[in-house]
Amino acid sequence: MAGLSLSAQARTQFAAIARVRWQILFNSLQTMRGRLEMVSRLIVAFWFAGGGLGGAAGLAVASWYFFSHDQGEWLALILWIIFLFWQLFPVVATAFTETFDSSNLLRFPLTYRSYFMVRLVYGSLDPSTALGSLWLSGIWVGITIANKRLLIPTGLALLVFALLNIVLARMIFAWAERWLAQRKTREIMGIVFFLIIISFQFIGPITGRLLGRRHPNVTQFGRIIVPIERALPPGVAASALVNFSRSDAIGGLTSLGVLCVYAIAFLLLLNMRIRAQYRGENLSEAPAAMGRPRGVLGGTKGAIPVRAAWNLPFISGPVAAIFEKETRYLSRSGPMLFTLIMPLVILLIFRVSPSKSGAGNLLGNASNLAFPIGAAYALLMLTNLIYNNFGAEGVGVQFLFVAPVRFREIVRAKNLVHATILALEMLLVWIAASIMYQPPALEYTAATIAAVLFAAPVNMAVGNLLSIYTPKKFDFGTFGRQRAATTTAFASLGVQACVIALGGATFVVGYSLHRLWISTALLLVLAAIAFICYNLVLNRIDRIALNHRETLIAELSKA
Amino acid sequence: MDAPAITTEGLTRTFGQLVAVKDVNLRVASGQFFGFLGPNGAGKSTTIKMLTGLLAPSAGRIEILGLDLLQSSVEVKRQIGVVPEGMALFGRLTGAEYLNFVGRMYGLDSQTAARRTAELLEFMQLDDQSKKLVTDYSHGMQKKLALAAAVIHGPRILFLDEPFEGVDAIASGTLKAMLQRMITRGATIFLTSHVLEIVERLCSHVAIIHRGELVAQGSLEELRAGVAAQAAAPPQNSGTVGLAVAPGEKLTLEEIFLRIVGGSRLAEQELSWLG
Numbered sequence: 001m002a003g004l005s006l007s008a009q010a011r012t013q014f015a016a017i018a019r020v021r022w023q024i025l026f027n028s029l030q031t032m033r034g035r036l037e038m039v040s041r042l043i044v045a046f047w048f049a050g051g052g053l054g055g056a057a058g059l060a061v062a063s064w065y066f067f068s069h070d071q072g073e074w075l076a077l078i079l080w081i082i083f084l085f086w087q088l089f090p091v092v093a094t095a096f097t098e099t100f101d102s103s104n105l106l107r108f109p110l111t112y113r114s115y116f117m118v119r120l121v122y123g124s125l126d127p128s129t130a131l132g133s134l135w136l137s138g139i140w141v142g143i144t145i146a147n148k149r150l151l152i153p154t155g156l157a158l159l160v161f162a163l164l165n166i167v168l169a170r171m172i173f174a175w176a177e178r179w180l181a182q183r184k185t186r187e188i189m190g191i192v193f194f195l196i197i198i199s200f201q202f203i204g205p206i207t208g209r210l211l212g213r214r215h216p217n218v219t220q221f222g223r224i225i226v227p228i229e230r231a232l233p234p235g236v237a238a239s240a241l242v243n244f245s246r247s248d249a250i251g252g253l254t255s256l257g258v259l260c261v262y263a264i265a266f267l268l269l270l271n272m273r274i275r276a277q278y279r280g281e282n283l284s285e286a287p288a289a290m291g292r293p294r295g296v297l298g299g300t301k302g303a304i305p306v307r308a309a310w311n312l313p314f315i316s317g318p319v320a321a322i323f324e325k326e327t328r329y330l331s332r333s334g335p336m337l338f339t340l341i342m343p344l345v346i347l348l349i350f351r352v353s354p355s356k357s358g359a360g361n362l363l364g365n366a367s368n369l370a371f372p373i374g375a376a377y378a379l380l381m382l383t384n385l386i387y388n389n390f391g392a393e394g395v396g397v398q399f400l401f402v403a404p405v406r407f408r409e410i411v412r413a414k415n416l417v418h419a420t421i422l423a424l425e426m427l428l429v430w431i432a433a434s435i436m437y438q439p440p441a442l443e444y445t446a447a448t449i450a451a452v453l454f455a456a457p458v459n460m461a462v463g464n465l466l467s468i469y470t471p472k473k474f475d476f477g478t479f480g481r482q483r484a485a486t487t488t489a490f491a492s493l494g495v496q497a498c499v500i501a502l503g504g505a506t507f508v509v510g511y512s513l514h515r516l517w518i519s520t521a522l523l524l525v526l527a528a529i530a531f532i533c534y535n536l537v538l539n540r541i542d543r544i545a546l547n548h549r550e551t552l553i554a555e556l557s558k559a
Numbered sequence: 560m561d562a563p564a565i566t567t568e569g570l571t572r573t574f575g576q577l578v579a580v581k582d583v584n585l586r587v588a589s590g591q592f593f594g595f596l597g598p599n600g601a602g603k604s605t606t607i608k609m610l611t612g613l614l615a616p617s618a619g620r621i622e623i624l625g626l627d628l629l630q631s632s633v634e635v636k637r638q639i640g641v642v643p644e645g646m647a648l649f650g651r652l653t654g655a656e657y658l659n660f661v662g663r664m665y666g667l668d669s670q671t672a673a674r675r676t677a678e679l680l681e682f683m684q685l686d687d688q689s690k691k692l693v694t695d696y697s698h699g700m701q702k703k704l705a706l707a708a709a710v711i712h713g714p715r716i717l718f719l720d721e722p723f724e725g726v727d728a729i730a731s732g733t734l735k736a737m738l739q740r741m742i743t744r745g746a747t748i749f750l751t752s753h754v755l756e757i758v759e760r761l762c763s764h765v766a767i768i769h770r771g772e773l774v775a776q777g778s779l780e781e782l783r784a785g786v787a788a789q790a791a792a793p794p795q796n797s798g799t800v801g802l803a804v805a806p807g808e809k810l811t812l813e814e815i816f817l818r819i820v821g822g823s824r825l826a827e828q829e830l831s832w833l834g
Contacts, residue, residue, distance in 0.1 A: 304677050304680060304681060304686040304689060305677070306655045306658075306659065306673045306674075306676045306677040306680070306689070307655070307659075307673065308659070308669040308670055308672070308673040309659040309660065309662070309663045309669040309672055309673065310669070311669050317663045317664075317666060317667070317668065317669070318663060318664045318666070320663065321659075321660050321663030321664050322664075324656075324660065324663075325649065325652060325656075325660050328651070328652060328656060329649075329651050329652075332651050332692075333651075392651070393649065394649070394650055395645035395646060395647055395648065396647055396648055396649035396650070397647075398613060398643045398645055398647035399647035399648075399649070399661070399664075399708075401612055401613050402611050402612060402613060402636060402639075402641045402643065402647065403636060403661075403664045403665065404633045404634070404635075404636035404637035404664075404665060404666070405633070405664055406633060546615065547615075549613065549614070549615070550614060550615075553613065557645050
C-alpha cells in the first residue's frame with residue numbers, strides 16, 4: 001500500500017509532472033483555439049467558484065441551524081447529496097472537466113508508491129473534489145459555530161469523509177477505465193450507465209407520487225431503506241457527526257471507524273487496479289490475429305460475399321456513403337444511441353410526476369405541451385453530434401480531405417443524418433405524446449414543426465462551423481473523453497438560449513392572442529431566414545474547411 | 560508526350576518561423592516508381608501532405624497529371640490514391656464496410672464497390688477478418704486495409720507514406736508485387752520510406768530532401784554518378800569521413816543517401832556519458 005511520504009526522487013518526479021502540465025497549459029495558449037478554450041475554462045471556473053462558495057455559505061448556515069436545534073440527522077440528506085455529486089459529477093459533466101491520463105508515465109522509472117500518488121493526487125484535481133471539499137468545509141464551519149467543542153471531532157469525521165470520496169471517485173474512474181478499455185464491455189457499460197442515469201430521473205417523480213397518495217407501502221419502504229442509508233458512507237458520516245454533537249464519543253468514534261474501514265476498502269480496490277496497470281496491463285483494444293498465411297500472391301476471385309453499399313433515392317453516391325457510415329457509427333455507439341431515447345423518457349417522467357395538487361400528471365391540463373417539450377428535448381440531445389460533427393472520425397478525417405468530394409457534400413450528408421434522426425425522433429415523440437397524454441392538437445403540432453424547422457438549421461449552421469473551428473476527438477477508449485470542446489459547449493448553450501428565446505417569444509405572442517397559427521407563421525418566417533443562413537454557411541464551408549484542415553486533422557488525429 | 564505525373568514549382572511550406580519545405584521543384588514522370596527520401600524532420604511528410612491536399616502550401620505550385628491541385632482539387636483527387644501517415648481509417652466500420660465506403664466516395668457504383676471490396680479483402684488476406692471492426696485490427700492489418708482503400712478506384716498515381724511499416728514479410732511481398740503490377744500497367748507511385756533497401760529494390764527514381772530543400776533528384780544511376788563526381792572533388796569538410804568512392808565501386812542507396820545528407824559524424828560528437 002502506498003504511503004504518504006515520498007523520496008527525493010519521487011518529489012522531483014512530482015515536480016516534473018506538475019511542470020509538464022503547466023507547460024502543456026501554457027503552450028496551448030499559443031493558438032487562438034487554445035486561448036478561447038482557456039477563456040471558456042475560466043468562465044466555468046468562476047461558475048464553480050460561485051457554486052462552491054455560495055454552497056459552502058448555505059451549508060454553513062444549514063449545519064449551524066441543525067446543530068443548534070438538535071436536528072443533526074438532517075445532515076445525512078446533505079451528505080448524501082454531496083456524496084452523489086462528488087461521484088457522479090465527473091462522469092456526467094465531462095464537457096467541463098479535464099481528465100489527466102497518467103498511464104503513459106509508466107515508461108518512466110516511477111516507483112509504485114509514486115505512481116499511485118500521481119494517480120490519486122493529479123486525478124483528484126477536478127471540480128467535484130474542489131466543490132465537495134468547499135461544501136464540507138462549510139458544514140464544518142456551521143457545526144463549529146453552533147458548538148465550538150465539536151471543532152476537532154467533526155473536523156476529523158468530515159476529513160475522513162472527504163478522503164473517502166476522493167479515493168472512491170478515483171476507484172470508480174480506475175475500474176471504469178478497465179471496463180471501458182474493450183469495445184464490447186464499453187458498450188455494455190455505456191448502456192448500464194445510461195440506465196442508471198435514467199433511473200435516477202424517476203426517483204423524484206415516483207417518490208412524489210407515492211408520498212402524495214400516502215401509500216401504505218411508503219412507511220414499509222422507509223423502514224427498509226433507512227437502515228441501508230445509515231450503513232452507507234454518507235449515513236455513517238452523519239451518524240458520527242450527530243453522535244459527537246450529543247457527547248456520545250464511543251458512538252462517534254465507532255462511526256468514524258466504520259468510515260475509515262470504508263475508505264480503506266476503497267483504497268484497496270483502487271490499489272488493486274493501479275497495481276495491475278503498474279505491472280504493465282494493456283488496457284487497449286486487443287489486436288486481432290493476423291490473417292491466415294496462404295503463400296499465394298495475387299490471383300483473387302472475390303469469393304467472399306460483401307454486401308453492397310446503400311443506394312438512397314435522389315442522393316449521390318458519396319453522400320449516400322457518408323449517410324451509411326454515420327448511421328453505422330451511431331448504431332455502434334450504445335451511449336450515443338441511448339441518448340436518443342431520452343425525449344421519450346422525459347415525456348414518461350412528466351407523465352409519472354404528480355401535479356402540484358398531487359393528482360394527475362405534471363403537465364396537468366397543458367398536455368398539448370408534451371409534443372413541443374419532447375421535440376425540444378430531441379433537438380437538445382442531438383447537439384452533441386451536431387456541434388462536433390467530426391469528433392468520431394479520428395484519423396479518418398484525413399480521408400475526407402483526400403477524397404474527391406467537396407466538403408460541403410460531406411457536411412450536408414452529416415446534416416442529413418441528423419435531420420433524419422430528428423424527424424424520426426419527432427415522429428416517435430408525437431406518437432408517445434398521443435399515447436401518454438392525448439394526440440397533440442393540430443395547431444400545436446404545426447407550431448412545433450415550424451419551431452424545429454427554425455431551430456434545426458440554426459443549430460446545424462453554427463454546429464458545422466464549430467465542428468471545424470473547435471473540433472474535439474471522441475475517444476471511445478478513455479473514460480470521460482466523449483465530449484465537445486468547452487468553447488463549443490458554451491457556444492451551443494448560447495445558441496440554444498437565443499433559439500428558445502425567439503421561439504418562446506413567438507409562442508407567447510400566439511398564445512396571448514389565442515391564435516397559435518400566428519406563432520406558426522412567425523416561426524416559418526424565422527425558419528426561412530435560418531435556412532438561408534444555413535445555406536450561406538454551407539456555401540462557404542469548403543473554403544473554411546480547407547483553411548482549417550491542419551487544425552482539424554491535428555486535433556482529431558491525436559493519440 | 561504525356562504530362563508529368565507530378566510537378567512542383569517553388570513548393571514552400573512554413574510553420575511560423577520554421578521553413579519546413581523550401582522551394583522544392585519536383586518532376587515525376589508518368590509510370591515511375593518514385594522514392595522520396597530524407598532524414599527525420601527533413602520535410603518528406605510535409606511534402607506528401609501538400610501533394611495530396613492535406614496541407615496548404617505557403618508558396619509554389621503543384622500540378623498532378625497536368626492539373627493544378629488548387630484549381631482542380633476534386634478532379635486531381637479522383638485520380639490519385641493515398642495512404643497517409645495516420646492511414647486515415649474509420650475505426651468503427653468493419654474492413655468490408657470501410658472499403659465499400661471508400662469506393663463509393665470515389666464514385667464507384669455500389670455493385671462495383673462491393674465486388675472490388677471482396678477482391679481486395681481476399682488479395683490482402685483480410686477476408687477472414689472482414690466483419691471485424693477496423694479498430695480491432697492489428698497495425699499490419701490496418702496498413703493493408705489502408706493500401707487496399709488507396710487502390711480501390713484504380714488510381715493513376717499512388718502516394719504512399721511509409722507503406723511497409725509494421726507489415727509482415729508475407730504481406731510485404733504481396734504488396735510489393737501489387738505495386739510492381741500497377742507500375743507495369745502505367746500507374747505512377749510516389750513512396751516515402753525509411754527502409755532504403757526497399758526503395759532501392761522498387762524505385763527507378765529517387766529524390767532526397769534534406770532540411771526542407773531538395774538536394775538530389777534522378778535515377779539511381781544518376782545519383783551514383785553525382786556522388787562519385789562529388790567525391791572526386793577536393794573535400795569541403797575535413798571533419799567528415801568516408802566520402803571517397805573507389806573506382807568501379809557501386810554504391811548502395813544507403814551509402815548514396817548518407818553521403819548526400821552528411822550522415823557521417825565526428826568521433827568527438829559521441830555521447831561520452833552513454834555506456
